[in-house]
Amino acid sequence: MTNPAASLFQPFESANLQLKNRILMAPMTRNFCPGGVPGPASVEYYRKRAAGGVGLLITEGTIINHPAASGYPDVPWFYGPDALQGWRAVVDAVHQAGSKIFPQLWHVGSVREPGLEPNPEVKGYGPSAVLHPVKKEGTVPHAMSQADIDAVVAAYAQAAKDAMQLGFDGIEIHGAHGYLIDQFFWEASNQRTDNYGGSLANRVRFAQEIIQAVRAATGPDFPIMLRFSQWKMGAYTAKLVNSPTELEAFLQPLTEAGVDLFHCSTRRFYQSEFEGSDLNLAGWTRKISGKPCVTVGSVGLKGEFLRAFMGKSAPAESLDELLRRLDANEFDLVAVGRALISDPDWAHKVEQDRFADIKGFDSEDLKTLQ
Numbered sequence: 438m439t440n441p442a443a444s445l446f447q448p449f450e451s452a453n454l455q456l457k458n459r460i461l462m463a464p465m466t467r468n469f470c471p472g473g474v475p476g477p478a479s480v481e482y483y484r485k486r487a488a489g490g491v492g493l494l495i496t497e498g499t500i501i502n503h504p505a506a507s508g509y510p511d512v513p514w515f516y517g518p519d520a521l522q523g524w525r526a527v528v529d530a531v532h533q534a535g536s537k538i539f540p541q542l543w544h545v546g547s548v549r550e551p552g553l554e555p556n557p558e559v560k561g562y563g564p565s566a567v568l569h570p571v572k573k574e575g576t577v578p579h580a581m582s583q584a585d586i587d588a589v590v591a592a593y594a595q596a597a598k599d600a601m602q603l604g605f606d607g608i609e610i611h612g613a614h615g616y617l618i619d620q621f622f623w624e625a626s627n628q629r630t631d632n633y634g635g636s637l638a639n640r641v642r643f644a645q646e647i648i649q650a651v652r653a654a655t656g657p658d659f660p661i662m663l664r665f666s667q668w669k670m671g672a673y674t675a676k677l678v679n680s681p682t683e684l685e686a687f688l689q690p691l692t693e694a695g696v697d698l699f700h701c702s703t704r705r706f707y708q709s710e711f712e713g714s715d716l717n718l719a720g721w722t723r724k725i726s727g728k729p730c731v732t733v734g735s736v737g738l739k740g741e742f743l744r745a746f747m748g749k750s751a752p753a754e755s756l757d758e759l760l761r762r763l764d765a766n767e768f769d770l771v772a773v774g775r776a777l778i779s780d781p782d783w784a785h786k787v788e789q790d791r792f793a794d795i796k797g798f799d800s801e802d803l804k805t806l807q
């Protein structure tokens with residue numbers, strides 16, 4: 438009998454990216470990199486997921502070289518000789534285990550509060566000098582000047598160039614969840630009156646410049662994936678766009694700037710995005726942009742991911758609805774988050790039709806890097 442999940446194991450091929458299957462590891466911050474350096478435990482963590490059959494790993498968010506980029510302790514950096522050496526070891530281990538890997542390049546923007554290493558005196562930077570909309574209190578961020586914007590664009594380009602030199606197979610730009618790039622996208626956090634604020638076309642410009650700079654720094658063939666979301670951490674009903682027409686206006690400049698793949702972050706892949714169709718965000722993005730798209734959110738699990746931060750586990754769930762959508766070509770690739778924290782062999786178990794061996798997500802597993 439053929440495996441019902443066989444379509445997850447079809448190779449993926451686009452102009453500049455070939456993957457052995459359709460399964461991605463979603464980017465997940467784990468806070469196990471003191472001093473910003475991915476050490477042997479991180480190497481082993483990623484190696485195991487690669488050996489477990491994942492086609493493409495997206496690393497945890499990793500901080501670009503800008504004084505205000507970091508927002509959380511023990512998150513890995515993507516600059517400096519020690520951190521880059523650490524990443525090189527991760528890349529080599531993942532390649533040896535037969536998988537591919539992109540770093541997720543991150544600047545947290547106005548989520549940052551002063552006090553964090555390595556620049557404790559630096560406050561958050563954002564599009565405007567307003568508290569991040571989900572914060573009730575905190576330090577008002579520094580409104581980014583043109584020089585600040587140019588510096589962050591250059592830091593993204595440098596990080597992408599370094600990723601290419603380290604042997605990464607592409608990059609993911611973190612444009613989701615209410616962090617810096619998304620703060621420019623989102624009206625609630627972007628109150629600028631210059632070319633970077635106001636209309637959607639203006640709010641997309643910062644991302645557009647980052648993508649163009651990354652493309653220029655890496656050449657025509659290096660895969661660039663952009664992760665974006667409607668929802669924000671702490672604002673789960675927020676919307677960047679309310680219709681397919683608005684989504685098109687959002688996607689077109691990004692596609693023209695050089696995005697190769699879109700990673701459409703939702704918490705529940707099975708929810709439709711706009712009325713009148715059951716396509717999810719990835720489905721609409723693929724249809725409108727013509728680019729390969731990644732879906733994500735509660736794949737193989739009952740219960741969405743925020744529950745993980747409240748100490749809640751999630752039992753395994755059937756893949757039937759996911760496979761129905763994948764078989765209908767709604768999206769090309771599927772990112773798996775928590776299920777891979779608890780079970781590095783998740784992909785192999787699905788491939789071998791061993792669903793009974795998949796235990797789901799145990800929130801205790803967040804406490805260690807295993």
Ligand SMILES: Cc1cc2nc3c(=O)[nH]c(=O)nc-3n(C[C@H](O)[C@H](O)[C@H](O)COP(=O)(O)O)c2cc1C
Nearest residue numbers: 463464465466497498734735736742745773774775
């Ligand atoms: C512990 C944890 C850390 C996460 N860190 C990040 C991150 O660094 N960058 C990001 O874009 N998403 C992050 N996410 C969101 C995941 O990439 C993913 O979208 C989410 O967990 C939904 O997938 P799941 O339901 O399969 O877990 C994180 C999720 C978890 C559970």
